[in-house]
Amino acid sequence: MxxxxxxxxxxxxxxxxxxxxxxxxxxxxxxxxxxxxxxxxxxxxxxxxxxxxxxxxxHNEQTMPIAIREVQQREAKLAIAREAVTMLAPGNVVFIDGGTTTLQIGSCLPGIPLRLITNSLRLAAAIESQSTRRAVHELFLTGGFLFPGTGLLVGPSAQASISQYHAQWTMLSVSGINQSGLYNDNEHVVESERLMIAGADRVVVLADHTKIGKHSMCHIAGLDEIDVIVTNRHPDTVDALEAFENAGVEVLVAE
Incomplete structure (x- = not known):
């Protein structure tokens, strides 16, 4: 066909x-x-x-279907997600936004009690499919308008839902990160990401090497609002990662 x-x-x-x-x-x-x-x-x-x-x-995140973007750098994204979830502790509340890297969190959550808040139907489905872990994870969906083709809940209702909560962690996917901060191609989710950042004690960015040193259409936040960047090892990003560390951001490299 x-x-x-x-x-x-x-x-x-x-x-x-x-x-x-x-x-x-x-x-x-x-x-x-x-x-x-x-x-x-x-x-x-x-x-x-x-x-x-x-x-x-x-090379355009907006025009590339999400099912295709999930294929890109898949092994790196999974390694990054596995590294990121090692920071979680029993009882933590975690904001997780919708993205192709944070989606991998659904398959590697630790078997400890967690409260997870997300605007991603795809991530919610991935978590729910892990039947052995359902009993220890409480899952909260934000509500809102389902943006076509993305599986993301957006708009005022989603934002109002996020604003109700406080979390120990926010974990974000981004389209780019450089010395000016975080960027996303999708303007419809930027405000939700900003609210997740504001509502958490610590903010973690999950970004494979193709996102390092890059920017895109919408600026989300500055580096001063980020605590940790989790990425994969690549020779092209060594200088950028060193600059992030000099700016006070912890950098974790997933092997």
Whole structure:
């Protein structure tokens, strides 16, 4: 089916960045004409960029479907989530925002009593699926408007819900983090993230190396509002991580 083939093409792009016509023909068993037609349709839908002989991924969090973004840097994101949850203690209240890195928290929560508050239906479902841990985790959803295609609850109702609570921890995914602070591509969730930051004792940012030193459309908060950054090791981010530490932010590197 064409839709399924488009999804598979996007998954390949998420891992490799580019895909040629010849590679797609060999991988999917489709004709050259079919593959070229797929590439044209996906480019017209603003999912990919056409290049000579094939297509290239668009580096745009807003246009990339969340199911595809989850594939990108998946092993690093899981390692980061595993490192982040080691900081939690029994009885902690934790804000967790919706993002492809914080989503991984759902599969690696420790088996200790926790109260978890999230605006992400996808994360809630991931936590609920861990049947052996249901008894020790209390899960609170914020309510609000379900923003299409994201699984995120946003808007005034979500913000009012977040404002009711106080937490020991806030754990955030971001689109970028640099010396100016945190950034997100989705303006609809920024205010909720700010309220989570304001309502917690300590703020942890989960960001793989592709987010380090980057910025995007919406500024969330400055570095002075962040306590810990959890990331993965990569040679391109050494200087940036050192600068974060010099600014007073604790940096944890997940192996």
């Amino acid at each position: 064409k839709t399924n083939r488009h999804e598979e093409i996007m998954k390949v792009l998420a891992e490799s960045g580019t895909l040629s016509v010849e590679e797609a023909v060999a991988r999917f068993g489709a004709s050259v004409a079919t593959v070229r037609r797929d590439f044209v349709e996906m480019a017209e839908a603003n999912l990919v960029r056409r290049v000579r002989g094939g297509i290239q991924v668009l």
